[in-house]
Amino acid sequence: MSVSGKLVVLAGATSASGLAAARVLSGDGARVVAVGRHRSKLAALAEEVPDARLEVCDLTDEAEVGALAERIHATDGRVDGVLHLVGGWRGGGGLGGQTDADYRELEGSFTALRHVSRAFDEDLRASDAGRLAVVSSTAVTRPLAGGANYAAVKAATEAWARAVAQGFAKAARDAEQPLRAASVIFRVKSLSGLEDALAQRFADLFVSQADEINDTVVELTDPSL
Incomplete structure (x- = not known):
């Protein structure tokens, strides 16, 4: 198995991580659909990774994500992988500085994950190597008062990803x-x-057996340290 020929959706592709993922996955032979909210930022990605197909979508909007899934199915077929890169940081100021506005902004990444994972759950379960990956933070294991909003959202992200894993396992057992x-x-x-390390580790998931990696946490550290 490999990522070559697989259809991969990059959710939140306009970041540096999205560009790296598009470049690495496309170079490995994957069919990449890069999804972002801003067309201008996606255009910059296309200049470096011309093989990537671009989709503009507000992933926090359930109806827009549903329409996105329909377009991808009609144009590209069934999705084999989703790399969720929607994120961001807001924090500081101790517990008193954890404003509701900051929380709502951070919560958007979790909302996007919920929408995207549900939209493509059936695809991933039907694929011969369906893969969903999310990016979390070490803040989950050691939350600080000044990053409580951020840690809480990342903890919810991990819980959702683990629930997806259980759903994959149950569907396989039932069938x-x-x-x-x-x-x-x-x-x-x-x-x-x-x-680049994140992008390559995601590509490597398609080489591994699903029962060896489902519901696991992969710690990514700077190799120079």
Whole structure:
């Protein structure tokens, strides 16, 4: 198995991590659909990765995500992989500085995950190597008062990814079929400098057996440290 020929959706592709993922996955032979909210930022990605197909979508809007899934199915077929890169940081100021506005902004990444994972759940379960991966933070294991909003959202993200993993396993058991889909959590302190490593580790998930990686946490650290 490999990622070559697989259809992969990059959810939140306009970041440095999205660009790296598009470049690495496309170079490995994957069919990449790069999804972002801003067409201008997606255009910049297309200049470097011309093979990637671009989709503009507000992933926090359930109806828009449903329409996105329909377009992808009509144009590209069934999705084999989803790398969820919607994120962001707001924090500081101790517990008193954890404003509701900051929380709602951060919560958008979790809302997007809920919408995207549900929209493509059936695809991933039907694929011969369905893969969902989310990016979490070491803040989950050691939350600080000044990052309580952020840690809470990342903890919810991990819980959702693990629930997806359980759903994959249950569907396989109920169908009396081997497990072919896997949900994986990538946990980082900071993605800065790890963009290519994240992309390659995601591509490597397609080489691994689903029952070996489903419901696992992969710690990504800076190799230079």
